[in-house]
Amino acid sequence: MTYITSLKCVHCGREYTPEQVTYYCEVCGYHDGILDVIYDYDTVRRELNPESLARSTKYSMWRYLPLLPINNPGLIPHLQVGWTPLYEAPGLAGELGVARCWVKDEGRNPTASFKDRASAVGVVKALEQKAPRITCASTGNAASSLAGFAAAAGLPATIFVPGRAPAAKVAQLLVYGAQVFSVQGTYDQAWELCMQASAEFGWYNRNCAINPYLIEGKKTVSLELAEQFMTLTPGSFPDWVVVAVGDGCTIGGVWKGLWEMHRLGFIPRLPKVLGVQAEGCKPFVTAWQENTCLVPGEANTLADSIAVGHPRNFCKGMKGVTESGGAFVAVSDNDILRSITTLARKTGVFGEPAGAAGVAGVRQAVAAGMIRPDESVAIIVTGNGLKDIQNAICAAGQPVSVQPDIREVRQAVAASGKC
Numbered sequence: 339m340t341y342i343t344s345l346k347c348v349h350c351g352r353e354y355t356p357e358q359v360t361y362y363c364e365v366c367g368y369h370d371g372i373l374d375v376i377y378d379y380d381t382v383r384r385e386l387n388p389e390s391l392a393r394s395t396k397y398s399m400w401r402y403l404p405l406l407p408i409n410n411p412g413l414i415p416h417l418q419v420g421w422t423p424l425y426e427a428p429g430l431a432g433e434l435g436v437a438r439c440w441v442k443d444e445g446r447n448p449t450a451s452f453k454d455r456a457s458a459v460g461v462v463k464a465l466e467q468k469a470p471r472i473t474c475a476s477t478g479n480a481a482s483s484l485a486g487f488a489a490a491a492g493l494p495a496t497i498f499v500p501g502r503a504p505a506a507k508v509a510q511l512l513v514y515g516a517q518v519f520s521v522q523g524t525y526d527q528a529w530e531l532c533m534q535a536s537a538e539f540g541w542y543n544r545n546c547a548i549n550p551y552l553i554e555g556k557k558t559v560s561l562e563l564a565e566q567f568m569t570l571t572p573g574s575f576p577d578w579v580v581v582a583v584g585d586g587c588t589i590g591g592v593w594k595g596l597w598e599m600h601r602l603g604f605i606p607r608l609p610k611v612l613g614v615q616a617e618g619c620k621p622f623v624t625a626w627q628e629n630t631c632l633v634p635g636e637a638n639t640l641a642d643s644i645a646v647g648h649p650r651n652f653c654k655g656m657k658g659v660t661e662s663g664g665a666f667v668a669v670s671d672n673d674i675l676r677s678i679t680t681l682a683r684k685t686g687v688f689g690e691p692a693g694a695a696g697v698a699g700v701r702q703a704v705a706a707g708m709i710r711p712d713e714s715v716a717i718i719v720t721g722n723g724l725k726d727i728q729n730a731i732c733a734a735g736q737p738v739s740v741q742p743d744i745r746e747v748r749q750a751v752a753a754s755g756k757c
């Protein structure tokens with residue numbers, strides 16, 4: 339039993355019951371007709387409130403079950419997802435020139451990225467529908483999370499990843515036992531192929547841009563943020579929430595969760611949302627700056643997770659930033675590399691390039707006067723650094739090579755001046 343009242347098309351406003359439709363608006367089609375899950379918030383509030391959360395012993399995203407589209411909680415896989423740590427980072431705040439800074443470490447999820455929140459919901463929905471198999475297209479993280487959660491649930495999975503996906507992410511897929519297609523093309527091409535295959539073979543489609551339920555999992559990061567801040571800094575909330583953007587589903591989910599927690603009275607005011615893209619792949623930034631529609635473009639960035647030339651959830655991604663009065667910024671690949679080490683050295687949190695990109699985004703937004711020095715920021719570190727060792731080494735450099743001889747160590751220490 340859920341508190342969903344309807345699934346509403348973000349394009350034409352048509353409303354459906356969950357029984358009437360599986361993925362998208364039948365009139366607008368999958369390019370435009372993305373559906374939003376609408377709840378009966380008055381009823382939700384009776385079950386989800388500060389008192390009920392204080393009593394909850396579920397330290398995972400499932401503590402927000404009344405705000406999730408789950409009919410049969412008995413099907414929830416056992417892996418613990420969500421309830422990730424939120425750290426205050428005064429050293430990073432000083433480095434970035436803001437009043438206060440917090441970091442939410444999403445790399446602590448079971449398959450080491452934020453995407454676990456969505457895949458956990460996707461697997462339950464597939465099981466509820468008795469689907470024979472689940473599929474997705476992915477730059478790597480959605481894929482590894484789906485493979486992990488499908489394995490936990492005993493559900494077969496087929497994954498489409500672009501040939502450039504980092505080896506660690508591909509290794510995760512294979513280890514979890516998914517059927518993996520390494521598409522010799524871009525993520526955008528892998529996405530189209532996945533759509534065709536799921537239609538042809540009847541596989542349940544986890545792609546967040548067409549499956550309305552997946553963003554519901556993603557939004558739980560903001561439900562947690564709201565609850566964690568309620569405890570940490572009662573009565574206040576950061577001025578900005580910052581996250582990297584590829585397809586736009588993540589930032590769309592972040593905004594939905596913030597909006598809901600404000601609506602339910604958990605946070606005093608809504609923060610602004612900062613979306614961070616790479617210079618070589620910035621369709622959101624361009625459309626936002628020029629106030630135009632989406633123009634799909636190049637996907638040239640080392641941050642593979644946000645190398646998305648044709649964002650599939652432009653509408654929800656744009657909505658998060660515009661409704662919040664926030665901003666989009668683009669950062670260079672060099673800045674992204676630098677943000678990996680800055681984040682790690684100032685906080686001890688190791689992010690993959692897209693995970694750390696928020697740090698570069700804040701730096702850029704402060705320099706541009708978008709974020710004021712007296713404002714506070716919460717940065718969502720969306721994926722763990724071990725996902726992409728090659729770029730981590732590019733960022734941090736090589737170790738000093740020595741023979742097993744203390745004289746070489748003495749020389750190296752003297753040369754480095756670090757003793």
Ligand SMILES: Cc1ncc(COP(=O)(O)O)c(C=O)c1O
Binds near residue numbers: 583586644646
């Ligand atoms: C680590 C990481 N950060 C950010 C994103 C961006 O999310 P979205 O493509 O939904 O905008 C992704 C997507 O894969 C990701 O894996």
Ligand SMILES: N[C@@H](CCOP(=O)(O)O)C(=O)O
Binds near residue numbers: 480545546585
């Ligand atoms: N870059 C993403 C793209 C797909 O993820 P989704 O959750 O938006 O469907 C990834 O592969 O992780």
